[in-house]
Amino acid sequence: MLSKTTYDLLHWKWGTISNFLYKCSGIDTPELVNEKVISLVDAGIAINCAYPLVLRPDRKVKLILSFDYGPFDPFQTLKQAAKYCEENCIPFPKVDEKLLQDPDNPSDCYIFRGEGAPTVMHFPLFNKVNCP
Structure with missing residues (x-):
């Protein structure tokens, strides 16, 4: 044995x-x-969320609800997903950096729409609405 x-x-x-x-x-x-x-590969190693699995073209995703519960930058996974998609030629909505200027006091919901890409609704857990 x-x-x-x-x-x-x-x-x-x-x-x-x-x-x-x-x-x-x-x-x-x-x-x-x-x-x-x-x-097997953990989908969260690179981005800490399952964006690569969800964004496969055969899934025909129209809406992604993105929840960020990390203790640091509430937009980290969103930025990493946008970068990953750009590097791999995967349709992803443009993430307007101007909206993400205040990571210490984020809004409760951000909506990113794109042509030929799914809409992403991003919800930081710690935000100025539920955690003033």
Whole structure:
């Protein structure tokens, strides 16, 4: 038992997990059934929110409700998402930096609309309406 545990610890790769769909019938996506072990990536590592997953073109997202509960800049995830989308040619509304000038006293809701991009409604948790 100790030797098997030691072997598994020495050969373990971060983010890998046994694929419970391996060789499962009735699933049309071969990527999900052909691999015995799959690798997972936390969507929050780069941006600390799931923007990259939501913004896939096949999802046809029209509205994103963005909630920022971080203790620092209440617009950090929004700015990171805009930058990520620009770098990866993903449609995202223009984030007007003039609206984000006062991170210590934000409004309760910001709305960003874009042509061919989803509308983003951003809600900082700590704001001048519910936390004066």
